[in-house]
Amino acid sequence: MGIISSGFRGRRRDTNPALPPGQYETESFPVLSAGPAPDIPTNEWEFFIQTETGARHTWTWDQFMALPQQDVTRDIHCVTSWSKFGTSWRGVALDTLFESVQSRYRFTMAHSYGGYTTNVPLDDLLGGKAWVAWQFDGAPLERAHGGPARLLVPHLYFWKSAKWLRGLEMLAEDQPGFWEQNGYHMYGDPWREERYS
């Protein structure tokens, strides 16, 4: 009997190697927002990166759309335990946006329209690991999911992927954002189950 039950266990979803510990797979795309979704027309949208000198690099929507675009397909993992495999996005790599930015600071705070914040180390935004995404599944990103554009940092829990992204503030030291001040982990690696601190 033991052999049979361990055989069944081997086919359970939670042994799927693509599923981080404590997660289950969903095919739907839940909406999780701490407040109402702001309405940002693209002609009023602006993205900024602010450095220690006070320099503020800004991109209008048209300037942002003129940058090289990338199509990426990644699994995403929400701290509330759902994971969604193979989500498809189009957007601008943070590597591209940081090409014109000089900073010695190694940490960032992502700021959203509406006031949401979340902290991400600079190393986790560079090296092909993060995007400012404006398309999901071939269509403009729905407002509920962060449109016109959101941060996409798929290797960290999804609360780090700030919706309605407005800009990045460079920081000398790591500081907690909205959920991190409310008990979420400062880093949020789903493979180490860094859910809460």
Ligand SMILES: Nc1nc2c(c(=O)[nH]1)N[C@H]1C(S)=C(S)[C@@H](COP(=O)(O)O)O[C@H]1N2
């Ligand atoms: N601006 C903003 N970004 C946010 C949030 C939020 O409340 N406001 N929620 C975060 C959380 S907790 C998760 S799980 C994901 C949810 O993204 P989704 O609604 O597209 O699934 O967005 C993250 N980004």
Ligand SMILES: [Mo]
């Ligand atoms: Mo979340």
